[in-house]
Amino acid sequence: MSPRPHACLTQYLVWRRLQRGQLEFLWSLAGALGLVLGHPFDTVKVRLQTQTTYRGIIDCMVKTYRHESLLGFFKGMSFPIASIAMVNSVLFGVYSNTLLALTATSHQERRAQPPSYIHVFTAGCTGGFVQVYCLAPFDLIKVRLQNQTEPRARPPGSPPPRYRGPVHCAVSIFQEEGPRGLFRGAWALTLRDTPTLGIYFVTYEWLCRQSTRDGQDPSPATVLVAGGFAGIASWAVATPLDVIKSRLQMAGLKRRAYRGVLDCMVSSARQEGLGVFFRGLTINSARAFPVNAVTFLSYEYLLRSWG
Numbered sequence: 378m379s380p381r382p383h384a385c386l387t388q389y390l391v392w393r394r395l396q397r398g399q400l401e402f403l404w405s406l407a408g409a410l411g412l413v414l415g416h417p418f419d420t421v422k423v424r425l426q427t428q429t430t431y432r433g434i435i436d437c438m439v440k441t442y443r444h445e446s447l448l449g450f451f452k453g454m455s456f457p458i459a460s461i462a463m464v465n466s467v468l469f470g471v472y473s474n475t476l477l478a479l480t481a482t483s484h485q486e487r488r489a490q491p492p493s494y495i496h497v498f499t500a501g502c503t504g505g506f507v508q509v510y511c512l513a514p515f516d517l518i519k520v521r522l523q524n525q526t527e528p529r530a531r532p533p534g535s536p537p538p539r540y541r542g543p544v545h546c547a548v549s550i551f552q553e554e555g556p557r558g559l560f561r562g563a564w565a566l567t568l569r570d571t572p573t574l575g576i577y578f579v580t581y582e583w584l585c586r587q588s589t590r591d592g593q594d595p596s597p598a599t600v601l602v603a604g605g606f607a608g609i610a611s612w613a614v615a616t617p618l619d620v621i622k623s624r625l626q627m628a629g630l631k632r633r634a635y636r637g638v639l640d641c642m643v644s645s646a647r648q649e650g651l652g653v654f655f656r657g658l659t660i661n662s663a664r665a666f667p668v669n670a671v672t673f674l675s676y677e678y679l680l681r682s683w684g
């Protein structure tokens with residue numbers, strides 16, 4: 378005997394819900410995996426951008442390893458892992474919905490009727506702008522923890538690190554610098570992410586269209602390569618403001634008074650030369666490829682499975 382139609386529908390909906398749950402879980406897992414692999418590079422980048430004690434990438438890696446062991450490279454990783462699924466959902470969700478509003482086509486329909494690059498750029502900038510306000514406090518805590526160079530096993534009598542962990546760091550910033558302190562550097566982050574996420578999605582779309590027949594979905598290899606290069610292109614453009622953002626985030630701690638983004642740019646350039654804006658460019662690009670290849674692969678497959 379065949380089951381009643383409404384029972385079939387209920388079973389189907391439950392199955393779809395489970396499938397979605399699994400996919401959301403996989404997305405978080407893929408994002409988190411990319412982040413774990415990329416975090417050591419990120420730590421070296423942040424230290425090069427904010428501290429003047431290192432002569433370059435290798436010097437920073439050697440000093441970090443000698444002084445703090447391998448664990449030193451993974452400082453500040455827990456909050457980014459905990460928030461990556463939310464930040465990516467906001468970014469990709471706003472991007473996709475802005476494209477939907479601009480072009481009135483769903484993700485599936487966009488293969489047959491590709492949106493213009495102006496629309497892709499506008500949707501990317503909108504996604505970038507909105508995600509900043511989810512990302513800013515997590516990014517601030519990450520940067521503060523990555524800059525703590527104390528080893529885990531401290532010699533007796535040496536002072537403890539200022540922050541005992543991410544929660545202690547968040548509470549201390551809130552108490553010492555006020556609720557606005559948690560958004561320190563958010564304006565520089567907005568200037569960094571709004572245009573560069575436009576570039577990110579345009580690069581991805583352009584590379585996918587170059588190697589995919591009209592109307593077809595890009596292959597997994599295309600998605601990985603296009604995602605990786607989109608990461609590199611956007612981070613290359615983002616690096617100067619990334620340096621400024623990290624310095625402003627650390628400024629609250631050092632009680633170093635910058636009057637704003639422009640002041641930080643001018644005084645950094647005066648003291649260290651124009652090269653300061655490219656600190657961390659190489660390591661940022663090396664990190665960007667794997668992290669963003671994985672991010673786009675999970676995004677494409679999630680949307681295809683959701684239909």
Ligand SMILES: CN(C)C(=N)NCCC[C@H](N)C(=O)O
Pocket residue numbers: 569570573574577607608611612615665668669672
């Ligand atoms: C240039 N920018 C800011 C970006 N492309 N951002 C989006 C990619 C974010 C990814 N989780 C990453 O950390 O690379």
